[in-house]
Amino acid sequence: MTSPCWVPVPEGSPFTPHALPYGVFAPEGGAPRVGVAIGDHVLDLARALDDGTFAGPSLNAFLAQGRARWRSVRAQITGLLTDPARREAVEPALHPAGSVRLLMPFEPADYVDFYASEHHAANIGRMLRPGQDPLTPQWKHLPIGYHGRAGTLVVSGTDVVRPWGQTRPADGGAPPFGPTRRLDIEAEVGFVVGTPSAQGTRVGVDDFAEHVFGVCLVNDWSARDLQAWEYVPLGPFLAKSFATSVSPWVVPLDALDAARTAPPERAEELRPYLRESEDWGLDLALEVRLNGEVVARPSFTSMYWTPAQMLAHLTVNGASLRTGDFYASGTVSGPGADERGCLMELTWNGQDPLKLADGTVRTFLEDGDEVAITATAPGPDGTRIGFGEVRGRIVAGREDA
Structure with missing residues (x-):
């Protein structure tokens, strides 16, 4: 146990001497x-x-x-x-x-966003492909991800301007153009790379802690109606690239020894480069608040792919790492209805609106809405450490396009 800290640390503070983000x-x-x-x-x-x-x-x-x-x-x-x-x-x-x-705590180099929660991927699959296998054939063989836009990573507290774009036409005519009507959140966990690697080499799962410095919180804002129109065949683009919010504090991996846990049991035998000799699942408890009200409590414990496996897959083709590279887990969702890390899941694609305590309802975000995501993890000797929060408020987009 660390000796007592002479700096006053209020009861319940996330930033104990065990955290030091x-x-x-x-x-x-x-x-x-x-x-x-x-x-x-x-x-x-x-x-x-x-x-x-x-x-x-x-x-x-x-x-x-x-x-x-x-x-x-x-x-x-x-x-x-x-x-x-x-x-x-x-x-x-x-x-x-x-x-x-x-x-912003670091200068981003590249940004990759993964899709590592089986519960999230399966829920989305059930909505979009009813009657079919909710997971795509490769999902349990490799961590799926896409290359994001590092230039629009923003620090917590930055207002998020509602994006405009094309959406799917209802009658097969010209696609409408206007502000997104299905603006969503994605409660995620992010990983900050410190030590680079040379192009043409691989970073193995057991070298994860040699390259990744620490962990922070992420809200990967998503325009679901823009995404539905643009993502076939090349995947997310403008629906994701307008803003991704990052918490201002990065918790070092060395603070998370007590939070390490085994990932869920594997349904498929993994290729050797994805097999961990150490467990790098993380027991992180997230909380999502919409306008001050808790709407979800996702757990990172249930994530199918670990951050070490994500990094190994990111580099298995010889892609290099640079200091400041950043990757995120994708939406963190658990098995329970109150553990879903995005509004698309919480409202089941808008079919079951979310009823808030003030009497209002939401399917997706409205202008003026504010979302805050926090998280805690086990610390040494039964303590808990925190990550602070990532917060953002939606403001109207310009209408001059």
Whole structure:
């Protein structure tokens, strides 16, 4: 058990000494820099460690230094925060969380989004292909994904402008053009790559922790009506590329040892490159709020594909990794009706509207709606750690097109 932390950590705070997530913040009147969250404070690492690696507006310089350095710095931070003799020297580097502005924590390189939840994939298949096998033939043989648009990853709190586009014509005529009427959320978990790999090489499942630095929360906003018209034959495009929200705090893998768990039993024998000798399933409990009301509690525990398998598949063809690469799990959904991580599932494609406590109903998102996703995970000795939140509000799109 870690020694007591001399920084006050309120009861129920997600940011305990066991979490120590990294982010980028701007103090009032100051330039952006890297910090670590502890309780209701942010520790300025450049000042506390006297290290210029953390003086810039991105985690990337630190991410590129690799796992040995990540572990060394985490141990240094833990020492600073738990040694009372260091308090006088370190306290000036602490900022009240309410006094700083949180920014995108890393500079994205590439972005890949997976489709790793069997429950989500099966529910979507039942809606779109009734009477057929809900899963496509390859689904249990490889992690399905698509290459997203890294330039529209945005930090939590950024407003999401309702996208416009073409939708399927009702009568076979010209496709209508206008704002999406079926704007959805996707509660996901994201993984930030630190250590790069050379093109033409593979990253094995057992090398996952050598390359991935940490974990954050994701809302992959989706325009379902645009998607239905455009996705055949090449898959998601404009329906996904307008905005993907990312939480400002990245929890290091080293904070998640107690959260590691075995994935669900496999229905098909996996190819050797997907067989793990270590379990990299994660016991993460997500919570989705719409306008302040909890509408779903998905569990990452039931995800069919692990993040290590996703990374191995992403690179099995020799695709390289770069510092700042980012990939997400796809919608996290569980077996229960209250564990579905998107409105398409929660309302069964709009057939069963969601009734909110204030008397309003939703099939999909309306302008002004705000969605917040949080998550917690087991920590050491029965504790729990948190990831903060990813939040976004829908605003109307322009009508000049």
